[in-house]
Amino acid sequence: MHERVPTADFHGDRLRLARMLASLSLDELGGMVGVSRQFIHRLENNTNEPTGELRAALAAALEVTPGFFASPVVRPVREDDCHFRRLATAPRTILAQAAARGTLVEALVDALDKRLQLPAVDFPDAVNPTLMEEVEGIAEEARRHWHLGLDAPITSMTRVVENAGAVVVHFDDISDRIDALSIARRRPLIVRSSAKTAAVRLRFDLAHEAGHLVMHQGIITGDKVTEDQAHRFASAFLIPRAAFAKEFPRTRRMLDWTGLFAMKRRWKVSVRAIVRRAFDLGLIDAAQYRTANVHLVKSGQAKAEKYDDVIEPEQPELLHSALSWLADRDLVGLHHMLDDLGVAEPLFARMTGFAVPSLPSNVVRFPAA
Incomplete structure (x- = not known):
């Protein structure tokens, strides 16, 4: 047949x-x-x-x-294009849903690229590392590449990746079983989970996905090796090792929790991640690391920590700014773009977080040429 x-x-x-x-x-x-x-x-x-x-x-x-x-789907995003967190536990249907969202968001971004001058894609391309020491160097080189220095906190991780040409979006209604993901395409997409509300965790997720985009081009990720590498990249990128060693509060036996939380507020990194970085860099031993994690769990800070509520969450800006610019200067063109995408306004609003303004009653919209 x-x-x-x-x-x-x-x-x-x-x-x-x-x-x-x-x-x-x-x-x-x-x-x-x-x-x-x-x-x-x-x-x-x-x-x-x-x-x-x-x-x-x-x-x-x-x-x-x-x-x-x-019209047929052109250049669909496939699961192999996506760097998924929690890949092993996420059902295939959820991964397919995320890839579908990526396909449509990419079509939208391509349409915007034809109308506006979005930032050039500028992610350094590192060789896939084999040792964690190499990951440390790659993270430091990425900071230098983006002129961030090695001795001060990053003001906005979202702006770092968006200035490098990535588009950051939310997929609010797919699943809380996917923490975050990035999609390695001509213009990278980074997806944040709205299930996480703490700014420090969102920043770490963005740095983690940046690590995949820098280190794992053309590599299927989601296994323990690539996830551990991306975690180490995120830690090293957010707090470079020399600055970390200089500022980490030292005591002989007990951890200095006041000092740790002060470090959290300055660098905008969770205490859990700071403690892990101290262990990775040999500044605390395995017993101290276990004790610190037990303390966080027993004090109810396994998922939400002290001072999470005083660190302002970062918001994606690139996509919203591009759509706002079009809405202000070429609203008819923006409506034509939605027509070309074939997406109704409610779906578009959920995908982008942007509500397209209605055309004035005195505007007659002719079909796009």
Whole structure:
């Protein structure tokens, strides 16, 4: 039996992409539009075609336009393009949903790149390390590359990666089983989890993903080796070893918790991460490291630490600034861009955190050329 060639105006891969974007199963989508899961499956595999009425129902259910299905998916983000945290425990459906979001966000960023001058992509390309000592050097070289110096805290980790050309976004409704992820494409995407509210943890996640983008181009990550390397990169990038050794509060037996929390507030790094870095650099022994972690757990600070609430969370700026600029100067063009993407405004708002202003009542919008 020969596989049916998709018609010129309906492509099943776009239906699957939209379903993944909506985080719906075949059963759930079928129930919403009144057909079986098997029929949705056949639509996605181009062995059936929808009627015009069904196509409109699918578009409404998935918050896309009927025209969304009219062209095939171009350069889809695949799971191998993504550096996932907690890869071993995340179900494949969640990973597929994240890749689908990445595909659409990349299409949006490509559209913005054609209209605006976004920052040039400028991530240093390091050789995949084999030793943690090499990771320390790579992190320090990345700081030098971005003119950050080695002796002072980073004001905004978000601005560091966005100035280097990455786009930082939230995927609020996928799963709290993915801490963070980065997508290595022509313009990198870094995804933050909104499940984490502490600024210090978000900063560490961004530095971790920057480590993947610097060290692991073309390498499938998620295993213990690459995750440990990215963790070490994040620690070394946020507090370089010479500055850390100079400022780490030393006592003979007991840890100086007042000093540790002062260091947290200055460098905007969790005490848990500071204690781990001290152990990695040989400034405390294994017994002190265990004692410190036990103390954090017993004092209720395993997930939320003292002073988390006084360190201001960083907000992504690049995507919102680009969309705001377009909305102020070319609102009709922004609406045309949404039409080209085939995305309805509610879905667009959830993807980007940006509510597109409505056109004035006296503006007549003609189809884009």
